[in-house]
Amino acid sequence: xxxxxxxxxxxRIEGEGRTLVLERVFNAPxxxxxxxxxxxxxxxxxxxxxxxxxPVSNFDFRPGGKWHYCMKCTxxxxxxxxxxxxxxxxxxxxxxPERIVYVxxxxxxxxxxxxxxxxxxxxxxxxxxxxxxxxxxxAEYVSAEALKQVMxxxxxxxxxxxxxxxxxxxxxxxxx
Numbered sequence: 001x002x003x004x005x006x007x008x009x010x011x012r013i014e015g016e017g018r019t020l021v022l023e024r025v026f027n028a029p030x031x032x033x034x035x036x037x038x039x040x041x042x043x044x045x046x047x048x049x050x051x052x053x054x055p056v057s058n059f060d061f062r063p064g065g066k067w068h069y070c071m072k073c074t075x076x077x078x079x080x081x082x083x084x085x086x087x088x089x090x091x092x093x094x095x096x097p098e099r100i101v102y103v104x105x106x107x108x109x110x111x112x113x114x115x116x117x118x119x120x121x122x123x124x125x126x127x128x129x130x131x132x133x134x135x136x137x138x139a140e141y142v143s144a145e146a147l148k149q150v151m152x153x154x155x156x157x158x159x160x161x162x163x164x165x166x167x168x169x170x171x172x173x174x175x176x
Contacts, residue, residue, distance in 0.1 A: 017144030022137040028170040030126040030133040034097035046165040049158040051075025100124040118146035
């Protein structure tokens, strides 16, 4: 199943319903898109849905390194205004500018993984296509139920909005 969301992102579910594959083409070279994922000053500007910010970011981008972050809803018109969503990413493999493999988990403010919420193994692939980048995110969950749980949380809409912010940042970085 392939679907368009609010942006030109497509998704499909594979692997017995346990793997979510997201794809989008960005109008920027893959080295720049990779930088947007690998440099904290860029992540702080785009890594959150519309109306959310990234007030906390402790970033160690290397195999074995961790990124502990907090997304906070800053839009008073949203029902989640003031809420925080904490996460922790552990980087397993980095091949610049082609691939990032990491495990992403919900966490508490101290960086402890929250039990009962899904952990995801993600492979981000950056493919150069005539000056543009096809970004493929393959997220593997322990079960189809775990994937359904994050889908029910609005994950697709959140990623689409986040990637829209990424597209805007990439455009801005190329016009400087």
